[in-house]
């Protein structure tokens with residue numbers, strides 16, 4: 001399996017070598033069985049000769065679970081505690097790192113519109129999974145997910161009805177194009193790519209749980225260097241910077257919601 005991960009990195013620059021191994025092992029096993037390869041070396045052989053196999057393998061190696069206003073109390077804390085700080089800036093940059101299929105991005109875009117910050121904000125929505133990024137860019141979700149999203153939006157302190165932001169047709173909800181007017185979608189890896197400078201808010205939720213400690217440290221350094229002084233970092237409920245060597249660069253701004261603020265120096 002290690003050789004397979006090396007091949008994926010050396011040939012295609014996708015670096016899973018420092019992901020939490022138990023989960024990678026499980027996922028690779030599943031890929032090997034479902035794709036009908038007798039061994040990992042046969043899978044590796046196919047990967048080296050068939051570039052289409054990369055996208056297939058990425059579907060197994062990256063977890064694309066997301067929802068809008070996921071953990072509504074996180075978004076409520078942003079509205080109530082972070083937005084008053086963000087209002088003091090004439091322009092804002094927000095990075096949704098590991099945005100998957102876009103649900104988190106649209107939650108931010110809607111929240112920022114409701115709070116009157118949308119026009120001064122550029123959003124960067126990044127992920128390594130191109131198929132997920134394409135879905136994010138399209139902003140179309142199965143209509144049966146919308147009832148749950150609507151409830152989460154309400155619990156987050158939503159100031160309007162979620163249905164104001166999408167059109168429903170043929171069992172699908174298409175989110176308003178205007179919500180992505182100020183969005184840059186980009187293929188970016190937290191493992192191998194560089195700093196995104198001068199961000200005021202970085203939201204990276206349910207991504208670092210898949211990384212080992214070394215990699216988590218690297219990513220937190222990347223976030224520290226990508227934030228303006230007093231900029232904010234929001235993580236998922238199961239993630240923390242507490243054990244990172246960079247923990248002292250941040251203070252816990254809203255402890256329960258894993259929202260950190262970069263210290264001045």
Ligand SMILES: C[S@@+](CC[C@H](N)C(=O)[O-])C[C@H]1O[C@@H](n2cnc3c(N)ncnc32)[C@H](O)[C@@H]1O
Nearest residue numbers: 062065066098100127128129189190191205206
């Ligand atoms: C479980 S989803 C989280 C989606 C969203 N942030 C949320 O919380 O709802 C994890 C995402 O991290 C992405 N990811 C995994 N490794 C990454 C890396 N090295 N750089 C950027 N994104 C990565 C995956 O492709 C996937 O879209």
